[in-house]
Amino acid sequence: MSTQTLALDPLLTCRGLVKSFGHVIGLNGADLDLYPGEVLAVVGDNGAGKSTMIKCVAGALIPDTGEITLNGERKDFKRTQDARLQGIETVFQTLAVSPALDIASNLYLGRELRKPGVIGKVFRMLDKKRMRTEASQHLQDLGIGTVQSITQTVETLSGGQRQAVAVARAAVFGSKLIILDEPTAALGVRESARVLQLIKDLRDRGLPVILISHNMPQVFEVADRIHVQRLGRRAAVVTPQTHTMNDVVAIMTGAMTVDEKDQALGPVRSAN
């Protein structure tokens, strides 16, 4: 296989995902394509099934039918841990941080570091010092940490700081794909700008990002392609170059449809 074809193959695909919650239909045959190295924005009205779709990709929900592939291989994630082991990290809309635990424990939750040697292997002792030092370093490196102390419990943090912790966790451990579900919802202007910068940095590192956001200017600033979700399925995929914010809103609400040949269904960014 040449690198040329690799670059054109999607990293992640969803085909015909259906997910219902009793009588409520969350996903109604949703498709998604993510290409290497791109930032894919997912936009749509409340209840369009954005969160449900990325939860399927993240292993937090199991779709009723439909298929998810990663690097061309079919994946049936049963738990978030399955997706995490594949290098997929997600910041869920609900953040999924444990309020009573401190920042370092939250960053390493579910993949704690143990002390080397017998103490770690037999006595299972956590290496709290290393987790704290490294967590602290990570927050600084990412430039999104304005917390006083890494041993502070998350419940004492502001909404924005909690979001920073969740974003940091994803950014530190994501090795293949990072999914952010409304990561700037609780953030002020300055923190939002930092998260956007972080998304660009991740892309420059070659990591693809799926960004769910309601903030059109932000979407148009960072997205390579914009996936518009409507009524549980993909309505269109466009780019900031071919369509305006008003167009995107019109597609979201169903006021406008885009012919398939005018959509950006293939990759637009040459994977570097």
Next chain:
Amino acid sequence: MSNPNSGTIDLAEEFLGRRTPMQRIQVTLHRYPYLSPLVVLIVALIIFTLINPRFVLPGNLSFITQQTVVIGTLAIAQTLIILTAGIDLSIGAIMVFGQMVMANLAITAASNATNFGLPPWLAITIGICASILAGAINGFLIVKLSLPPFIVTLGTLSVFTALTLILFKARTIQGPEMPDLLKVMGVAIKIGSFQLMVGVIVMLVLFAIFTYVLRMTSWGTHIYAVGDDPQAAELSGISTKRVLFSVYVVAGFITGIGAWIYIGRTGAASPNADPSINLDTITAVVIGGTSLFGGRGTLIGTLLGAFIVVVVENGLALAGLDQAYRVLAIGILVIAAVALDQWIRKVRA
């Protein structure tokens, strides 16, 4: 290059700096939930000593530790469960079941129909395994059938109690019928005129082990995470079901040790043993500052809570108050502890 911690301000200072005195207390208690039971215990000890100096005599202090040993041991198991936002109403019934299994299997008198005459170590092991199995049954019902722990253990409380009576009749097995190993937990080591029971040492060792487990292992961290916010824990990659089930199994194990201690402490194995033990363990945990909502609490607090339950009973008895007032005092302490917890939890908002 640079120390990543440099320039960071300690949380406590940061918070204490700009808060009213009440808020400072609130934040401090939130961070160190065992402080309130510590204060209560110290105050109780001082008051009871002033009322009746006999209270601090070594003989009475030995008695207090012996009274605490079973509640304390079972309260370790109860703490693990309550930290997951669960509760175990069947813990006393499991303990009685465990001790009856041990005693009946080890019994040496030929007069008995249920006389198995197993080696004592084997009888004890099987008794502990029976307790583990009982815990596993609780865990299975809670995890697999997604039933609330309160309802499950309310049911198994009756089930285990009935099972004990059906299997072992209503017969109390007296000390002389049992081999010494079953009664070893009741052996007292003399330190001056203070008598330290082997069971008390075992209880303290269990407290130390599980304090380590809660603070220094992944499993411990996950127990807090699951009790705190199960959805968040699950999304963070923790198998909440596995954690919950394992907690009930481990609680069964601790309760099995408690059963062995109980035989030593009372010198007999009775199917009608202490029906108040269930609630006493919950009382100890709650007074010890562990939140019934899960995710917050310490074993040090529980140890203090267990001592408070016994000290208040004992001290009020020595002060000449009758049983009703002792029960009243414990009731007030429980309500005060829960009210305090509600107030402390508001730090979060």
